[in-house]
Amino acid sequence: MPETTQRPSLTERRKAATQQEIALAAAMLFAEHGPEATTAEDIARAAGISLRTFYRYFRTKEDAVAPLLSAGVRDWIEELAAAPAESGLTEALEQAAGRALTPAPGRPAEALDWVRGLLRVMADAPDLLAVWHRVHHASELALIPVLAPRTGADPLEARLAAAAANTAMRVALETWAASEAPAAEAAALAARCLRELTAGLKP
Template sequence: MAEPERPALSLTERRKAATQQEIALTAARLFAERGAEGTTAEDIARTAGVSLRTFYRYFRTKEDAVAPLLADGSRQWIELLATTAPDTPLLPALVESARGALDPAPGRPAASLAWTRGLLRAMPDDPALRDVWHRTQHEAEAALRPVLAARTSLPADSLDVRLLAAATNAAMRVAVEAWAAGDTDPTGAADLAETAFRHLTGPLTEPN
């Protein structure tokens, strides 16, 4: 069954989304360059070209500012997985969607992946930043369940689907974190994701 079309965003909604994304990218870049401790909400707002009041209209804390960027990567992956041909086996579908989400492409330049790498490298030293990362990962895991349920013909709240969502999301997270900790080029993230998915064997990749 085809996915229902989403209603078009109004001009105001598009402007708000663009402003939020610009703040998120600015925060990620500054955190990558200076670390979270060396970056203030005022720094982010000034560099993004918005007032501090506007910043706090969108985000409660400076660390929250990167949540849209982190969530967007997971969202792209899950949407690509959802639109992969239904007859594609799960493992190839996971690999194909991960490559589509992680490899540099128009609208997702290598520079933004470099900021993501710097951002993930800054996380071990900042508990608040780690909390944002883990929150977005928890949300991604929940979003994966209905997609995986549709591909496996299992109930979304079943133990098998919950385990599968947890395992595949963890594989993607670990791959991205391992890429961020190293020095390979942006395509290395997709290579690591493929390796991680291939390590998921048995009933996790072929549910009954």
């Protein structure tokens, strides 16, 4: 019998939903007031939870945005995993990025705006920047098994492909966030970065 993916339990789904609500509240407060002026108490209040509940989910106020940042990465990896096997590496990466950065049910257009706000305040917030880099390190590791079938049996090639693709997406989002370009241009910029950074890999 084929393997089936076990659906998360109701408790796990509720926990994930609560984490996302807290993450959105944190992102909006950080973008509006700055990380220094925002406290964990402020985030808990905005999310409609107690401070004790906040700390049950997150160790620091900066950690609270990780679910929001991770959601976009997860969407991209899931789109990539679902890409047809006959698609070339670069083609699969570009198409998956385009779909992940395009609004869809469960992926509102506002999500990119919240990420833009966060990225703009990270330059002066080392702890927040550390969360961004931690999320991308995790995404690089998650990409390896997804890209391995498209890069052949060489583990080094899979690791290099994952590093290049992950860096391309990070640079694309950081560049887009620093500009005044509309959300629709984030996907085009990601495609360009992916083409240029994966040019030396197998097509």
